[in-house]
Amino acid sequence: MESPELYIEALVFASEQSIRVEEIMYCLQASFERDFSIDEVTESLANIKDKYTNENLAIELVYLNNGYQFLTKKNYHPVISLLQLQRSKKKLSQAALETLAIIAYKQPVTKTDVEQIRGVNCDYSIQKLLEKELIAINGKSEALGKPILYGTSPLFMDYFGINTIEELPHIKELTDNSTSIGEQQE
Structure with a gap:
């Protein structure tokens, strides 16, 4: 060779x-x-x-x-986006996207922590994210009952085109100040 x-x-x-x-x-x-x-x-x-x-x-x-x-x-x-739109049946639900965002930004995080932030049960969303391999189990918490800790997976990194979690946009970058009322003071 x-x-x-x-x-x-x-x-x-x-x-x-x-x-x-x-x-x-x-x-x-x-x-x-x-x-x-x-x-x-x-x-x-x-x-x-x-x-x-x-x-x-x-x-x-x-x-x-x-x-x-x-x-x-x-x-x-653009042409790949059309294919992905056509296959949108496999798209994540709004609940799953919210759950994924919480896990990505707060990891490692327990299901209870995610549910406290969202205010609803997240069993189904977490199960779907695990099936799609966008999140992974990262161990167990030292808290009472030793709940499972979740974090993003390597597939999440591939899917979003990032090398590290630090490359995720900061919350300040995502907010739109054009809808605020009154003048902002510096």
Whole structure:
């Protein structure tokens, strides 16, 4: 085997989520019974990334959530949005979106904490978010009864195109001051 690039490209393509360099190295080493250096793998990834900068290709290699993934280039997003609208049956409900937002911003958080913020039972929403793998169980709280702690999953990071939770918009960025009454003082 001369260059691992085609194998790495196949691994990234076959991965449903972003794939880390360590995972790529493990797969290559197990398959070819030889050591692969991080430099060798990252150089191959850089070559693959360069290969997909071609204007005639609709996808690109993107570093996301501490790994690599093939994604559609931004100029094709409008047509992809139409496909996603067509498949909107799988869309999250308003309740699930609210629950997901609370978990994302307050994690690690218990179901009781989420319910106190929302003011309603969240069993169904949390179950759906777990099924869709947008949240994950992050252990148990030290509180009475040791309730389960929830947090966002790697799929959440992939879905929203972020590497860390710190990249989520701050609440101040999301508020619209145009509907406020009176003058604001600084």
